[in-house]
Amino acid sequence: MLDFAIFAVCCLSTLLIVIIWFNPSSKKVTTIPGMNPTSKEDGNISDIGRAGSLHEFLLDLHERYGPIAGFWFGQIYTVSIASPELFKTHSNVFDKPASLFSVFEPLIGSASLQYLNGADGRSRRKHYDRAFGHDRLSAYYDMFQRAADVLVKNWSSKNEQDHIPLSEDIFIFAIRAALLTVLGEYFYNEELLLSFRNAYEKAWGEMEHRLIDPTIPSKDTQRMKQFDEAVNYMIETVRKVVQHRKESAHQGQLVIDNIIEFSENEEAVNADCVTFLTGSFHTTLNLLTWCLYFLATHKDIQEKVYQEIMDILGEKDQVNKSNLSQLKYMRQVVDESLRCGVIAPWAARVQNFDSVLGGHKVPKNTPVIHALGVVLKDEKLWPLPNKFDPDRFNEENVKHRHPYAFQPFGFAGKRKCPAYKYAYIESQVMLATILRKFQIKMHGEQVVLPVYGLVTHPAEEIWVQLCGCAQGSDTNWTCLYGCETNLSLSTCSFFFLFEMLVCFDRSPEGVGGTVASESVLRSAGTLLSRFEPRHWRPGLTEGPKT
Numbered sequence: 002m003l004d005f006a007i008f009a010v011c012c013l014s015t016l017l018i019v020i021i022w023f024n025p026s027s028k029k030v031t032t033i034p035g036m037n038p039t040s041k042e043d044g045n046i047s048d049i050g051r052a053g054s055l056h057e058f059l060l061d062l063h064e065r066y067g068p069i070a071g072f073w074f075g076q077i078y079t080v081s082i083a084s085p086e087l088f089k090t091h092s093n094v095f096d097k098p099a100s101l102f103s104v105f106e107p108l109i110g111s112a113s114l115q116y117l118n119g120a121d122g123r124s125r126r127k128h129y130d131r132a133f134g135h136d137r138l139s140a141y142y143d144m145f146q147r148a149a150d151v152l153v154k155n156w157s158s159k160n161e162q163d164h165i166p167l168s169e170d171i172f173i174f175a176i177r178a179a180l181l182t183v184l185g186e187y188f189y190n191e192e193l194l195l196s197f198r199n200a201y202e203k204a205w206g207e208m209e210h211r212l213i214d215p216t217i218p219s220k221d222t223q224r225m226k227q228f229d230e231a232v233n234y235m236i237e238t239v240r241k242v243v244q245h246r247k248e249s250a251h252q253g254q255l256v257i258d259n260i261i262e263f264s265e266n267e268e269a270v271n272a273d274c275v276t277f278l279t280g281s282f283h284t285t286l287n288l289l290t291w292c293l294y295f296l297a298t299h300k301d302i303q304e305k306v307y308q309e310i311m312d313i314l315g316e317k318d319q320v321n322k323s324n325l326s327q328l329k330y331m332r333q334v335v336d337e338s339l340r341c342g343v344i345a346p347w348a349a350r351v352q353n354f355d356s357v358l359g360g361h362k363v364p365k366n367t368p369v370i371h372a373l374g375v376v377l378k379d380e381k382l383w384p385l386p387n388k389f390d391p392d393r394f395n396e397e398n399v400k401h402r403h404p405y406a407f408q409p410f411g412f413a414g415k416r417k418c419p420a421y422k423y424a425y426i427e428s429q430v431m432l433a434t435i436l437r438k439f440q441i442k443m444h445g446e447q448v449v450l451p452v453y454g455l456v457t458h459p460a461e462e463i464w465v466q467l468c469g470c471a472q473g474s475d476t477n478w479t480c481l482y483g484c485e486t487n488l489s490l491s492t493c494s495f496f497f498l499f500e501m502l503v504c505f506d507r508s509p510e511g512v513g514g515t516v517a518s519e520s521v522l523r524s525a526g527t528l529l530s531r532f533e534p535r536h537w538r539p540g541l542t543e544g545p546k547t
């Protein structure tokens with residue numbers, strides 16, 4: 002009998018040990034609140050799928066468990082933090098958990114900076130940061146301007162009735178800007194630029210697919226063949242560009258030069274070129290797409306940005322390093338677009354020793370997600386978080402907010418996005434160039450929904466219409482404000498007239514007295530006679546006969 006009891010106890014204990022060992026939640030050796038795995042193999046992956054994306058899953062996780070919470074990314078116990086105070090505590094951590102980014106390895110390559118930690122990671126990163134130092138940034142203005150001019154030229158050939166695919170057009174701008182600044186003059190060749198863009202689109206499409214469904218199809222499927230072909234084309238092109246650059250007389254000015262300088266290892270050079278390109282395209286494409294969408298849906302804000310452009314730059318000046326900081330309201334608009342659009346929803350770090358976060362032990366090698374997007378939408382920090390309101394970033398409001406509340410480029414371990422200043426310059430050059438020429442409005446009613454991948458993009462194309470004028474022509478202006486009249490006027494008369502209309506519309510006393518002199522009124526009258534008088538107000542004593 003005793004033998005049987007001992008045997009039974011042994012069996013039960015073994016069973017218990019086996020259950021404990023194979024149940025991932027049992028390996029949780031921390032007091033951090035959070036979720037148990039839904040399935041043994043996949044942890045909470047199915048919950049992430051049900052939420053729609055990792056960002057939406059994290060929003061819910063933090064809502065339920067507070068600013069520090071744990072979950073199972075497959076078999077890997079993972080912690081997420083979502084408060085400015087916790088961000089600050091983690092602000093010195095450099096290393097990234099390769100496990101969370103492995104999905105991108107087939108595109109960017111295992112030798113990429115993305116997977117490099119420790120002393121090697123720090124020194125490579127430090128070298129690359131020089132490509133974004135103050136002096137080096139000045140060289141990029143012209144290249145951004147060139148890319149913006151191409152876009153304006155293309156848009157100028159459209160009619161007001163045309164429906165413009167916003168993301169598609171901004172994509173071409175963003176890829177042109179990135180290829181010129183990262184890889185250089187090789188991409189002045191338009192055909193090459195477009196084929197690179199096609200290959201990139203296919204390769205990135207596959208990455209997005211894998212974020213939702215990590216199952217990798219077999220090598221001989223059409224999907225994989227297409228992906229391999231696209232990646233091989235990109236790598237082959239980058240190889241040629243590197244060779245070309247090594248022989249170029251302009252070395253030392255672009256991101257590629259820092260990459261070549263740092264390493265003789267061809268695999269690492271190619272991998273980092275592709276890493277910087279992928280880092281650049283989708284982030285800036287989507288920042289600018291969201292920004293123009295917000296402006297198209299907030300006419301008053303668009304008008305205010307336009308006024309600032311006219312006040313600071315006038316009709317002709319381009320954005321440069323001495324006037325960039327004066328475009329303060331435009332910068333607020335870009336910041337609010339980064340916040341509201343949650344462009345890059347999360348970053349992540351790891352430490353190879355036990356640490357403490359928010360009073361809880363974090364076991365060594367546990368990935369810690371920085372839920373940047375959750376904090377950007379935290380209503381305690383941002384009342385009415387989904388409202389687009391650039392005034393959140395005026396000096397007064399910024400002064401009263403925790404500095405870690407707004408970290409759209411990451412913040413930790415001197416490894417935040419290396420190109421964050423570059424991204425502001427690119428956005429502001431582009432916005433100034435476009436908004437000076439066109440007023441952007443939505444085409445009809447559209448439901449615009451975000452998809453929160455590694456970068457947040459609209460679920461479907463956003464269609465806009467442009468009220469604008471023919472490029473490079475001082476004559477043949479089309480009224481910016483919907484009068485549907487083609488006028489032959491000088492640029493200056495046009496803007497003068499517009500100013501007058503705005504004055505008429507806004508002056509509480511109508512147009513009389515102090516606002517306009519007699520001669521101004523007379524010429525305005527002549528010009529106005531050719532317009533539909535939609536801004537007209539009663540009480541005007543002199544003016545157009547309509």
Ligand code: HEM
Pocket residue numbers: 114115126183276277278280281282284285288344345347348349409410411412413416417418419420421423424
């Ligand atoms: C709207 C624009 C952009 C946003 C919101 C953005 C956001 C981010 C974020 C959140 C990270 C992770 C930081 C971290 O781990 O703490 C990152 C890393 C990175 N970004 Fe950006 N980024 C933008 C533009 C760019 C551009 C234009 C480039 C290239 C020219 C670029 C290249 C990179 C690279 C190479 C990394 C990895 C750095 C490393 O591993 O050390 N990004 N970015």
